[in-house]
Amino acid sequence: MASHRGVEAAMLALEAALRREQPAELAAFAPVRLLGSADLARQDLGGLLGLYVYRVEIDSATRNRYHVPPPGSNAAVQPLLPLVLHFLLxxxxxxxxxxxxxLGWAMQALARIAELDAARIGAFDPDWLDNERASVQPEDLSIEDLLRIWDGLPLRYRPSAAYAVRTVFVREPPQAGAGRVRTRVFGLDTETGAGAGP
Structure with a gap:
């Protein structure tokens, strides 16, 4: 499961995957770049292919899940926070x-990448487990929804595509359990019925 860095790690891994696949002729005038709100506010972005997370939400389909530690590990069961990252390309x-x-190349590349796993994300979040996967899916937004997103940004509208990374399971750092349960047996004095000492 991802640590609190899981949201950042997923997007950095996606940025790195696209950079690795981007042809040199495209990277020369528009390298792939993960953008934050402060970047957009400057509006002097230069040539780039932007990834901008405009929304993070809890995945209602995977709520109430827990990470159960392996038997004998003595670690506590931990609740998971399932997050979906919505971003614009x-x-x-x-x-x-x-x-x-x-835009055509990037959409083709995202269709090929399709998912993020420990091999892609591990360098950015070592808590990501080997069997974890998060899919990269196109989102079917209406033109009204897309324009509403752009209206909230400090930029003029650009042709764009909406995607989601689904699902990043965030958990607390592993905590030790309470330890083994210990018992103490007290003898019973048969004559008086009182408990005998240890």
């Missing part, structure tokens, strides 16, 4: 040809 370049080429 958009090119920020000077002309229509580059814009469409970037």
């Amino acid at each position: 958009f090119p920020w370049v000077a002309n229509a040809s580059e814009e469409l080429r970037l």
